[in-house]
Amino acid sequence: MKCNYCNEIFDGDDSILVHFRHLGKNHYDVLTDVDKIMYDTRKKMIESKQEYDSQKQNDGDSDLVFNSRYSKD
Ligand SMILES: [Zn+2]
Numbered sequence: 819m820k821c822n823y824c825n826e827i828f829d830g831d832d833s834i835l836v837h838f839r840h841l842g843k844n845h846y847d848v849l850t851d852v853d854k855i856m857y858d859t860r861k862k863m864i865e866s867k868q869e870y871d872s873q874k875q876n877d878g879d880s881d882l883v884f885n886s887r888y889s890k891d
Contacts, residue, residue, distance in 0.1 A: 838864070
């Protein structure tokens with residue numbers, strides 16, 4: 819998919835998430851009302867999913883959680 823606000827192209831499995839982060843980082847100030855609503859909605863969904871995932875991880879092996887946290891980015 820192509821960014822509506824610049825010429826950046828996103829593809830691959832994570833394209834929706836990468837594009838979402840790109841919008842928030844680069845274009846949030848100029849998002850249209852509709853895009854802003856979609857962005858905020860998606861953000862809430864991602865945050866609740868992350869809460870769910872971290873709760874799931876807390877029930878699992880704590881070493882694995884530690885390693886995955888510190889190997890990201
Ligand atoms: Zn862009």
